[in-house]
Amino acid sequence: MTEHSAVQMAGRRLLITSRMPVRWGDMDAYGHVNNTIYFRYMEQTRVEWLEQTGSAVSPDNAEAPVIINAACTFLIPINYPATVIVRMYGGEPGRSSLMTWYELLVEGDERIYAEGSSKVVWMNPQTGKSVPLPEAVRAAVS
Numbered sequence: 402m403t404e405h406s407a408v409q410m411a412g413r414r415l416l417i418t419s420r421m422p423v424r425w426g427d428m429d430a431y432g433h434v435n436n437t438i439y440f441r442y443m444e445q446t447r448v449e450w451l452e453q454t455g456s457a458v459s460p461d462n463a464e465a466p467v468i469i470n471a472a473c474t475f476l477i478p479i480n481y482p483a484t485v486i487v488r489m490y491g492g493e494p495g496r497s498s499l500m501t502w503y504e505l506l507v508e509g510d511e512r513i514y515a516e517g518s519s520k521v522v523w524m525n526p527q528t529g530k531s532v533p534l535p536e537a538v539r540a541a542v543s
Contacts, residue, residue, distance in 0.1 A: 413490035419446040433478035446487040473517040484508040491542040497531035
């Protein structure tokens with residue numbers, strides 16, 4: 402389930418809010434969500450947003466978004482059972498790239514459990530060269 406908002410925060414626009422259940426298998430030996438899974442939560446939110454803009458990731462596309470940098474700061478451990486809320490923000494679009502930021506919360510708790518970011522670049526998979534952002538993506542963040 403997702404929802405859009407036009408909220409502006411420090412030059413970042415809220416693009417999508419996504420909710421996902423924490424699965425038992427997301428846990429690690431310490432009894433909390435493994436750090437790699439946070440990147441999956443952010444990825445799923447980004448993919449949902451891309452699909453909504455008409456830029457779904459597909460091997461058939463002549464142009465595709467790729468991640469060239471991703472980061473996450475883990476603030477509070479997430480435990481099973483829970484529902485993760487991921488808020489994805491976008492910044493000012495560049496020629497071929499878009500900076501995105503993420504806040505991860507747990508439903509029923511307003512604290513931020515993790516903060517992340519990723520730089521998304523549109524490229525031609527055949528040439529490996531960057532291409533201009535699709536107009537639908539540019540419009541969604543402007």
